[in-house]
Amino acid sequence: MSALFLLTATREALAAIWAFQQPAEAVLAQYFQENRRLGSRDRALLSDTVFGMLRRKRLLEFALAQAQPPHTSTAQFHHRLALLGLVWTASAASAPASTHPADALHHTLAQARQLASADDQPWLESIAQALAGLPCQQWPDSTRHNLPDWLASRLQQQYGDAAFQELTAALQQPAPLDVRVNALQGKRAVAQQQLLEHGLESQPTPYSPWGLRLQGKPRLHQTPAFTEGLIEVQDEGSQLLCLLTDARRNETVVDFCAGAGGKTLALGAMMRNTGRLYALDISASRLQALKPRLLRSGLNHVHSMALSHEDDARLQRLWGKVDRVLVDAPCSGMGTLRRHPDLAWRQTEAGLAALQNTQQRVLASAARLLKPGGVLVYATCSLLHAENQAIADGWEQAQRAQPGAFQPLPLEPIWHKHKISGLLANPTAPHQLQLLPHQHGTDGFFAAAWQKPA
Numbered sequence: 132m133s134a135l136f137l138l139t140a141t142r143e144a145l146a147a148i149w150a151f152q153q154p155a156e157a158v159l160a161q162y163f164q165e166n167r168r169l170g171s172r173d174r175a176l177l178s179d180t181v182f183g184m185l186r187r188k189r190l191l192e193f194a195l196a197q198a199q200p201p202h203t204s205t206a207q208f209h210h211r212l213a214l215l216g217l218v219w220t221a222s223a224a225s226a227p228a229s230t231h232p233a234d235a236l237h238h239t240l241a242q243a244r245q246l247a248s249a250d251d252q253p254w255l256e257s258i259a260q261a262l263a264g265l266p267c268q269q270w271p272d273s274t275r276h277n278l279p280d281w282l283a284s285r286l287q288q289q290y291g292d293a294a295f296q297e298l299t300a301a302l303q304q305p306a307p308l309d310v311r312v313n314a315l316q317g318k319r320a321v322a323q324q325q326l327l328e329h330g331l332e333s334q335p336t337p338y339s340p341w342g343l344r345l346q347g348k349p350r351l352h353q354t355p356a357f358t359e360g361l362i363e364v365q366d367e368g369s370q371l372l373c374l375l376t377d378a379r380r381n382e383t384v385v386d387f388c389a390g391a392g393g394k395t396l397a398l399g400a401m402m403r404n405t406g407r408l409y410a411l412d413i414s415a416s417r418l419q420a421l422k423p424r425l426l427r428s429g430l431n432h433v434h435s436m437a438l439s440h441e442d443d444a445r446l447q448r449l450w451g452k453v454d455r456v457l458v459d460a461p462c463s464g465m466g467t468l469r470r471h472p473d474l475a476w477r478q479t480e481a482g483l484a485a486l487q488n489t490q491q492r493v494l495a496s497a498a499r500l501l502k503p504g505g506v507l508v509y510a511t512c513s514l515l516h517a518e519n520q521a522i523a524d525g526w527e528q529a530q531r532a533q534p535g536a537f538q539p540l541p542l543e544p545i546w547h548k549h550k551i552s553g554l555l556a557n558p559t560a561p562h563q564l565q566l567l568p569h570q571h572g573t574d575g576f577f578a579a580a581w582q583k584p585a
């Protein structure tokens with residue numbers, strides 16, 4: 132693809148993505164479908180560029196705000212953004228990972244000026260000059276955290292300044308690719324060897340006994356390990372959430388918000404394809420996507436049920452009958468910004484409040500399913516207290532006065548049972564877990580577990 136064609140394609144894709152109305156992934160998929168001239172390498176480059184730019188959105192926008200003359204139309208802004216973004220991606224590919232973002236920006240501007248047309252020289256030069264006179268310590272904080280202000284201020288307050296810096300730096304790095312080895316089909320070492328035979332190197336993940344971590348973007352879907360159900364793509368953090376349900380053979384287990392069943396598959400393997408596993412969700416189309424995955428996995432004890440809402444009357448027949456329930460609640464997904472950086476820009480505080488409402492309702496409804504002695508796990512892929520501790524603690528307190536109230540279930544014995552070390556117990560809430568990208572190398576996840584008295 133010529134440089135001009137690539138610039139045009141990036142500008143066109145950005146025009147749709149920077150509106151933040153739809154997931155960036157979906158916009159790109161549609162763009163690729165409508166532009167079949169783009170080969171697989173062009174697609175990969177375009178995708179890397181767009182996601183790299185989303186991770187540095189505020190830094191790039193800050194740079195463009197220095198431009199003289201300023202842009203006079205949205206199309207011109209997208210052109211400038213595309214040009215900077217493309218050069219940024221090309222420079223980042225050859226620079227060490229430790230390069231300071233300010234240095235990367237200076238380098239990008241210098242490179243862009245070498246490559247750009249005469250029309251683009253004045254505004255590029257004006258940015259370079261403006262930034263040269265402004266030490267990066269004086270650049271706004273937003274150029275470092277690259278998040279919307281409302282989100283940055285919540286995270287900073289929650290985690291404290293030092294951890295906030297580390298967290299936001301980690302969120303700007305692309306995530307590795309984790310897979311879960313399906314214990315029903317084989318051992319982790321066998322999967323690792325099979326992947327190696329297809330030229331794919333992997334390392335056991337630090338915590339999950341089923342995890343393998345691969346770097347880059349290997350084409351897994353054509354490998355026999357994938358097509359024959361030995362591996363499934365799943366972040367190590369997700370694997371750990373399943374693990375702490377401690378689901379066992381011959382039990383009745385419910386995956387309340389099963390979606391396309393990433394966690395259902397892990398729970399089914401823990402149950403060794405015995406007992407009954409219910410995959411529930413309000414989205415029939417997501418549950419539909421579970422079917423081919425079930426076929427590959429070898430599981431045949433899973434019953435999918437599309438609910439009309441979390442209090443669907445059909446749930447009544449399960450009330451008080453279930454051993455373990457996992458509530459993988461709908462959430463903002465802020466723990467997954469390494470993979471979906473656009474989510475930060477598609478979420479609002481009002482949206483968050485609506486999600487909290489759903490989380491409370493789903494948790495209350497799911498709790499009704501448990502039998503005495505049953506275990507309830509509430510989980511999100513969020514970093515926000517509002518969706519995590521606030522929901523878990525709020526529910527726990529609300530039901531505390533009722534007869535047969537659930538009790539917090541410390542997680543330490545579960546880690547011990549599965550020989551997992553390094554996940555420090557939370558001293559004030561030993562039944563809760565917060566996984567963080569900068570600490571654990573996983574996406575950001577939260578979980579809390581309780582047990583109904585026997």
Ligand SMILES: C[S@@+](CC[C@H](N)C(=O)[O-])C[C@H]1O[C@@H](n2cnc3c(N)ncnc32)[C@H](O)[C@@H]1O
Nearest residue numbers: 388389390392393394412413414441459460461
């Ligand atoms: C975090 S996603 C689940 C991801 C899935 N567990 C996995 O591991 O792939 C949350 C799911 O909750 C579902 N959901 C949203 N509102 C719900 C409700 N009121 N009752 C049940 N499920 C709901 C969504 O359709 C979505 O699939």
